[in-house]
Amino acid sequence: MSKASETPNGGRGRGGAGEKSGARASGNDEDKPSPAGRAPRRRDREKTIARILDAAEKLLEEKGPDGFGLAELGREADVSFGLIHHYFGGKAGLLKLVLQRTLRDMGQEIRSLQDDGSFWKRDAPAVLVVFDTFMRRPGFARLGAWGLLTGLITADDVANEFRADREALEAMIEEFRKEAPEPSRENVAAITTLLWSAVLGFSLLRPLLTSTFDWNEESDTRVREQLARAVVGLTRSS
């Protein structure tokens, strides 16, 4: 995954060309050059993009990926349709960036747990990061599943994302293996896949559980605890 400070268009073309066409594409104040020069203008641009992505996540949660258009998003984020189109190149591009942002935030949280060596600890803080991210952001979870089903998320995206900082990813996996308790080293990929699968699947099932069964926050906590126990258990025995 690339660094969070990169521009949203796939992490390429930061600064220069993007900002010039940005000023051209829109009448929105926040995208115009600021009198103070590049740095503040860049901060404005990043703030505007963050506001659009926040608004998109809100609409995703309320209406699902099929339920809103860019005009509605513009009203929600208080920016012009043209600016959204300029920044994201259409709805598919926007949705990919919504996914990317949360995945990168989550990646950073997990790497910081890895740095202080607590990734595989008994209370499995990394499991809780993934679980809590999906629970806190139902729009993200819904979009992830929808993206996998409809082909919005393609193998090329994943490959591009990985090429962008392949070395960092390989180093991370290597660290995982070294840090993992002995019996589970061979199974790091399977265990990680199961963690992601369980959280993604649970996000999909949860609305049905809450509307059908006597499901509540305590039930969520139980699932979260059992998931952490399952992952820790897998890393400790062969």
Next chain:
Amino acid sequence: MSKASETPNGGRGRGGAGEKSGARASGNDEDKPSPAGRAPRRRDREKTIARILDAAEKLLEEKGPDGFGLAELGREADVSFGLIHHYFGGKAGLLKLVLQRTLRDMGQEIRSLQDDGSFWKRDAPAVLVVFDTFMRRPGFARLGAWGLLTGLITADDVANEFRADREALEAMIEEFRKEAPEPSRENVAAITTLLWSAVLGFSLLRPLLTSTFDWNEESDTRVREQLARAVVGLTRSS
């Protein structure tokens, strides 16, 4: 869940009215009264329904739930559009029956494991039934996720399905708890939810894994084994 021998329209109205309107609705030979009387006609009807559901599952796997219409399904199953419409009342009804059929088959397999007491055994045969069903039937898995996302599967469906044989379901859950190893009794719901979540999520992620990583059948086997170990581990420690 209702018995597999029930008619497809929500498990209600077996025989009588359904068959009369069946003869009215279609010019298909298989739905006409057979000279030998009710029993053979009923078998023909069931065979035709099974053939339509098989064809639907094939199209679901190849094209996804949005990718085909009832006319194409009719050509695939070699029956008339009208007959499909009569049996299933439109595409939503058909898709629900595709889901229901597999869920009921799976339920029967799991109950037979329960009957001989092997549900919670170390090799977790029930986990393997669920995992293998999803792997063998990618169209079913895809439809399940799509149904949850789009609202095709509603809380009412689940409630109706449960009302149909609520007693059987309650007895089943009670058996599960009794049979489960002591420390996990309180957590039967959470563990079952995690199992379903993991398998559903993995079905969604798998196409991306196979096209991006060096993922193969051996990787599937590892995930399957780790999942069985995780579930067994959860039932054995507190």
